[in-house]
Amino acid sequence: MTRPTPSASPSSAADARIAALRHEMAARGVSACIVPSADPHLSEYLPARWQGRQWLSGFTGSVGTLVVTADFAGLWVDSRYWVQAEAQLAGTCVSLMKIAAVGVPGHVDWLAAHLPKGARAAVDGQVLSLGAFQALSSALGPRGVTLDIGQDVLDAVWPGRPGLPEGKVYEHLAPYACVTRAGKLRGVREAMRARQANAHLVSSLDDIAWLFNLRGADVEYNPVFVAHALVTDSAATLFVALGKVDAALQAALRADGVAVRPYAELPAALAAMDDAAVLVDPARVTVGVLAALPPSARRIEAINPSTLAKSRKTDAELAHVRAAMEQDGAALCEFFAWFEAALARGETVTELTVDEVLSAARARKPGFVSLSFGTIAGFNANGAMPHYRATAQSHATIAGDGLLLIDSGAQYVGGTTDITRVVAVGAPTAEQKRDYTLVLKGMVALSRARFPRGVFSPMLDAIARAPIWAGGAEYGHGTGHGVGYFLNVHEGPQVISHRAPAGPHTAMEPGMITSNEPGLYRPGRWGVRIENLVCNRPWQTTELGEFLAFETLTLCPIDTRCIDRALLAADEAAWLDAYHAEVRERLLPHVEGAARDWLVQATEPLERAR
Numbered sequence: 001m002t003r004p005t006p007s008a009s010p011s012s013a014a015d016a017r018i019a020a021l022r023h024e025m026a027a028r029g030v031s032a033c034i035v036p037s038a039d040p041h042l043s044e045y046l047p048a049r050w051q052g053r054q055w056l057s058g059f060t061g062s063v064g065t066l067v068v069t070a071d072f073a074g075l076w077v078d079s080r081y082w083v084q085a086e087a088q089l090a091g092t093c094v095s096l097m098k099i100a101a102v103g104v105p106g107h108v109d110w111l112a113a114h115l116p117k118g119a120r121a122a123v124d125g126q127v128l129s130l131g132a133f134q135a136l137s138s139a140l141g142p143r144g145v146t147l148d149i150g151q152d153v154l155d156a157v158w159p160g161r162p163g164l165p166e167g168k169v170y171e172h173l174a175p176y177a178c179v180t181r182a183g184k185l186r187g188v189r190e191a192m193r194a195r196q197a198n199a200h201l202v203s204s205l206d207d208i209a210w211l212f213n214l215r216g217a218d219v220e221y222n223p224v225f226v227a228h229a230l231v232t233d234s235a236a237t238l239f240v241a242l243g244k245v246d247a248a249l250q251a252a253l254r255a256d257g258v259a260v261r262p263y264a265e266l267p268a269a270l271a272a273m274d275d276a277a278v279l280v281d282p283a284r285v286t287v288g289v290l291a292a293l294p295p296s297a298r299r300i301e302a303i304n305p306s307t308l309a310k311s312r313k314t315d316a317e318l319a320h321v322r323a324a325m326e327q328d329g330a331a332l333c334e335f336f337a338w339f340e341a342a343l344a345r346g347e348t349v350t351e352l353t354v355d356e357v358l359s360a361a362r363a364r365k366p367g368f369v370s371l372s373f374g375t376i377a378g379f380n381a382n383g384a385m386p387h388y389r390a391t392a393q394s395h396a397t398i399a400g401d402g403l404l405l406i407d408s409g410a411q412y413v414g415g416t417t418d419i420t421r422v423v424a425v426g427a428p429t430a431e432q433k434r435d436y437t438l439v440l441k442g443m444v445a446l447s448r449a450r451f452p453r454g455v456f457s458p459m460l461d462a463i464a465r466a467p468i469w470a471g472g473a474e475y476g477h478g479t480g481h482g483v484g485y486f487l488n489v490h491e492g493p494q495v496i497s498h499r500a501p502a503g504p505h506t507a508m509e510p511g512m513i514t515s516n517e518p519g520l521y522r523p524g525r526w527g528v529r530i531e532n533l534v535c536n537r538p539w540q541t542t543e544l545g546e547f548l549a550f551e552t553l554t555l556c557p558i559d560t561r562c563i564d565r566a567l568l569a570a571d572e573a574a575w576l577d578a579y580h581a582e583v584r585e586r587l588l589p590h591v592e593g594a595a596r597d598w599l600v601q602a603t604e605p606l607e608r609a610r
Helices: 009-026 052-059 079-089 108-115 131-142 153-157 179-193 205-211 247-255 265-269 306-310 315-344 351-363 380-384 430-447 457-469 571-589 593-602
Strands: 030-035 065-069 073-077 095-098 121-122 146-148 198-204 229-234 236-240 258-261 277-280 298-301 368-372 376-379 402-410 408-412 420-425 450-452 481-483 489-498 514-516 519-522 526-529 532-542 546-551
Touching: 009 030, 009 052, 009 153, 030 052, 030 079, 030 108, 030 153, 052 065, 052 073, 065 108, 073 079, 079 095, 095 146, 108 131, 121 198, 131 146, 179 198, 179 205, 179 229, 179 306, 198 205, 205 229, 205 306, 205 402, 229 265, 229 457, 236 265, 247 258, 315 351, 315 408, 315 420, 315 532, 315 571, 351 368, 351 376, 351 402, 380 402, 380 408, 380 519, 380 526, 402 526, 420 526, 430 457, 430 514, 430 519, 430 526, 430 532, 430 546, 430 571, 457 481, 457 489, 489 514, 571 593
Parallel strands: 030 121, 073 095, 121 146, 198 277, 236 258, 277 298
Antiparallel strands: 030 065, 065 073, 198 229, 229 236, 368 408, 376 402, 402 420, 450 546, 481 489, 481 514, 514 532, 519 526, 532 546
């Protein structure tokens, strides 16, 4: 196995860039510079222009906050990225700051404790959420520290900084676009009226793509495009870079009352909104963007109506998702048939090979657009890092005995997939089987859950964790995230995690698609995570309320070779047999040859399983 090793050139590049930043800070009288992982749309995955934290530090993880002062540089990341960050920061001037570790303050508390009275901290307000701005202001203001949100210091030190993405915007068409653009705009305007708002600013890219039935390729893995939108009670305007929307599409938008204006014109449009009542989602808009609103405008803060609406997939959309799951499951069967045959032939298979072959299998399927995130293929110790990513410089060869974890997914015109499977390589140990079975028990428990409609999603987390807790284990990530419809693979508002705040916006409603992915990780040894996507469906209505159940959408066998049968209860085994029977029935029409043979063998009932 190749281990990550410090590289002289990235280290020197990071140090040189930090030094250039410090020089610029001194020239501007800035004591501290804060570089979050964010863009003006608060996206999870960032266009290249806003990947400043990665450019400065060399850390390639998707989440982290960099703080630079004259004599300190620190990168704050959570436990998912500690191993990766430690390797990538080694030999640089950037210190790893482990979020939630004992004795390690958060970056806001660190700044409050270390900056002297009269100091000035700079952060680009265009990429700073309202919540983050409020937290920084509350902590630094009483200390006599000024928070400057009007400067993009990074712009002055990043030569050749990428501009706005230039990819074309295209229409998501029927039959896959199951609700018209006009219909979605009507729904948003109804929600605006209910909030007594006559204007609505939307900056989140997935909301914009959903609302206007448009898609793009500005953000890797997510079919969205960089834009803002302004909806009033009688008009709608899309602010997007010139040249991205062709004349034919502009005409189609005009027919639905949607105008297209240059991306840079949003501030002027906001500044002209005197006396308007503007609905904004404080979690999905930045303080810098909002700064353009005139003092006379009244701000109404509430979740974006589109966020709630797009989370509740229609029956027509779910029909397309089920079809996409069948294509995705067939691709996985083709991959696993190849994988087991390649190992049996003694071929060299690496984590990179897994990504290449699985991605190619998906790309052959009808309706495939792209992957929905970078494939995670981790063998043994690498599987213990939930957000591990194999690279040409650091990856494992799959040989010997152990567990291979594969977390992958794809974007199809009819849906978004996300699945994790762990498979045996050689002979798994008794301890590995125990861990695997505990995770399977948790996944099955949540799959079988029945719950009141409207229950707050974080409350369901303990159902999946209970069997794992009973085994004396725990995992650090959430159990489930919302999933879009040919949109972002991570979508709100629902999230299944006891660490997430429970509130009305997290209420479970019919049509929501959520991941079900408990895990268990032994650092330096192996990791287990089993993931299906599930959908909230009506179950029954009684005199005591309306209840929902999960429909499992993902179709792919779960490796029975890793199960400790003694730990699996009869009802859990029955659930698994029923799931495998459905997987076999629905995937058989889509596979042939070796993939068909593998599917039949992998879905045998437990008493006959290999």
